[in-house]
Amino acid sequence: MEPTSRVELFAAIRRDARQGMSVREIQRAHRVGWRTVRAALDSVWPTPRAQYPKRASRLDPFKSVIDEWLVTDLDAPRKQRHTATRIFDRLIKEQQAAGITYGMVRTYVANRRPQIRLEQGRAPVEAFVPQTHLPGREGEVDFGEVAIRLRGELVTCYLFCFRLSYSGKSTHRISASAGQEAFFEGHAHAFQVLGGIPAGKVRYDNLKAAVAQVVGFSRARTEADRWTAFRSHYDLEAFYCQPGIKGAHEKGGVEGQVGWFRRNHLVPVPEVDSITELNALVDQYDREDDDRRIGGRAHTVGQAFEAEKSLLKPLPVEVFETGRWFTPRVDRYAQVSVRGNKYSVPARLIGRQVRVVLNASDLVVHDGRTPVATHERLMTKGAVRLELDHYLEVFTRKPGAFPGATALEQARAAGKFTLTHDAWWAAAVKAHGDADGTRELIRVLLLHRRMRHEDVVAGIAAALRAGALTADAVALETRKAAASPDDPQQTDARAPSGPVASLTEHRLKTHLPHDNRPLPSVDIYDALLTRRHSKKET
Template sequence: MVNYREILRLHSLAYTQRQIASSVHSSRNTISEVLRLAESIGLSWPLEDSVTNQEIMVLLYPEKLNAVNPRKAPDYSYIHKELAKPGVNLTLLWTEYCSGCNASGRQPYMYTQFCDNYRKWARLTKATMRIQHKPGEAMQVDWAGSTLTYQDPVTGDVYDTYIFAAVLPCSCYAYAEACEDMKSTNWLLCHVHAYEYFGGVTRLLIPDNLKTGVVKNTRYDTVLNQSYQEMAEHYGTAVVPARVLHPKDKSLAEGTVKFATTWIIAALRNRKFFSFEEVKQAVAEKLEDLNKRPFKKREGNRRTAYYDEEKAFMKPLPVTPYEPAVWSTVKVPLDYLISDGKNKYSVPFDLIGEEVNIRLTRNFVEIFFHGSRVASHKRISRQQRDPIIQPEHMPMEHRKYLSYNADEFLRWAHTAGESTTAVVKHFLTAGSEPEQGYKSCASLTKLGDRYGLKRLENACHRVLEYTSKPAIRNISTILKNGQDKLPPNGNAAPEKVLPVSHGITRGAAYFRRGGRQS
């Protein structure tokens, strides 16, 4: 039998066909034919020690096998390409293979041998296995256990940075990024940056069971963090957390994290950093080196494998990237204001005492009640003293109070009449500042709402007839007693309207008799 292994080995060492023919004692035509057929099916050195010449001959000359074997040899190259398509598996392809054999009168392989032969073909040709990992199928993510540090050049304080890693299992294409913490915002942003780096989205997203992504993951129920679920919906991917205590569910992510630990974190162990930006830049540079590092057992690297075999199967990115949002639940206090940690924002006052959901993004604060958005504010990045309040969220009394100003009170008084206007002007000018008279003006407006502007005008006119310093108490008493309804010449008793002067009112006769009259 021709020594196919030796031919491939010597060819990999750049021997000429004449030299190979002399060494293996075969003709140069045989050597040329073997090398041509091996190149056509992607077979190259090195090969595993368990691979025999018989197995190589079956790959190179399937027609010879068919001459003595009544079973039809499958087209493994075709099977490999078809497995890359969504929804296609070996069971479907074996069924189609059997149908083709029956149509041509040939005997097919049984399913087990069919699968074993494909695996052997993929192992010999170093083809990416399609059985477990299809292109564009999943992205696995995790945090690295080790950290990088940097030192503040001013204070001398040392800070940790954390490495996020994502990997596409089919091509092993990786993404890594340095973060200042492992909180929810950075966790979500790293996913956004990973999708942008890959230039597409996978059908599935496989994280570990960390709290920033998964609230609960049991045999019967999986509850995702609301922000994580929102991000997945934005990109059209499905989150399938790895099972608890089943690291093989994301073995490539675990392996990539270890690989990143070696070729990124360990490679930078002796380098001194003095800012987070320096760490982030160094990690990005090492990531490129990692993806361009040649494979040991097959040609190419992670980047070429991705663009050759997986890029075409990735889902397109959405038009706009996802903006990370943090959700929380609070009970609306009596002042109907909620906080984003820096500033306070209003919600409708009728939700006082109710639990609402708050969605915080970089630019907006949104409040939801029973799934419906009830308020939205533009988020203020700097801290300010006054809360951000929308007038429609306030009760009518509070809304009126905010609208208090001298011009507004005077404008309202003109609608009532000249006497009311004179009283309002007195209230606004009686103190050192107009604001000191706002309370009296507000009380006057309430009297106008209660008794009507016409009666209020009459009451103000009567008060101004006997005093130049009207008071709310005087006007209120006139309205309660109905004195504003008396004609101008009526028996109005000014004494009964609380006079301004509080001198002696009992008369001289009382004191001449030396006491109270009997």
């Protein structure tokens, strides 16, 4: 085997010489000159090759200018520092540096930038120190963006992650916002799943939900009042990382966990009908992740968590309200404004002040202590979410406003006002006229308040097939549908054998016995009238 380095070549030459080979034989065997053989016999180490002076470069006259710009960059904002392209453009424009190329500038800047940092007393590379985390003592928190397809529409939501540093056990929660409500709700959910609270510190960056102000470049923070109350309730100790990108490595476990969860469980983009449905899947993924191993650890996440579960602090007895309360007044459109968005409430509350609790992904409107409306939280500013049921009493008085109502269009888009509703409405309008036909439809929609949506739709379809275009007939068919077993083979049995005129007629024919009583008479009142006239004459 031929030697691959000069040290190995010298060793081979010395070995052959010890075996009695002459200098000429060694020269022919290794294809070298006599000076090389002589040098190998004199020393085991080859003499270093002479360093020739570097050839002058056309960039040399401008290197001092580039160095000055790179020194200035040390105190400039990170996103407004010179790139190699920007330096090249400035040299051509300001220094008339003809003859230089972009490759020359890029190579010089790449080599010179770390040298300048060192010369100016700036550490070229930040050192990292391995850490050992005690069980049950520390946790980390972070938010990340995720894309989901909600009822067919691609929207951006926010993934909350709480991770125990020792075991790597993580809980996740997806919400419509990354506000304080989602921040608190994610903590409360995590503590319930984990069965306790870390006995030591939980690491945070500068989330607006917790930090009202960063004090200088230190770890001191001015906390939001509700966050201080939340921490006090759960006896939670917060540790704030350094501002900016420098603090990312201080909670690197959760930073990596957010990306890992997104890549492994949210690819491809999940398609769901509600965020509640998505969070049920997220809870399932968290349970499945207990069986995985992180890196080269000997134990799974679940096994390590069992070792630290008993070391967590117990949960408080009382529940902390994670939502935020508002007290808006209902406007004349039966809407309340919350965080720049509008939501409908029952029309009977117009002009009154109501209480609204805004959660991470929904909001609940209360009239006093009674919940009167629940909406999925809107994700954009200036949007409106209306519930058709809230305006039914208004439509009874104003049937002409129904066809163009925004609430009707949103009900169609949500699948609550179906094609079956539209078909029955069209037939009712044709039979009774626009106003009366629409009023009959409103009476049908009121059935949704006490009957299942599926049963009402089945009742409408059966009444439409029978040509029964009254709300009483739909109510009758809805009750029949509700009483029938959920068997697809019995769907045809729900259709009536003949036309149904009204619910009153059905009762008279099938449930009540024949009435033989005489018709009522008003003769006795005529006697009273005669007596009254007699008194006036006297």
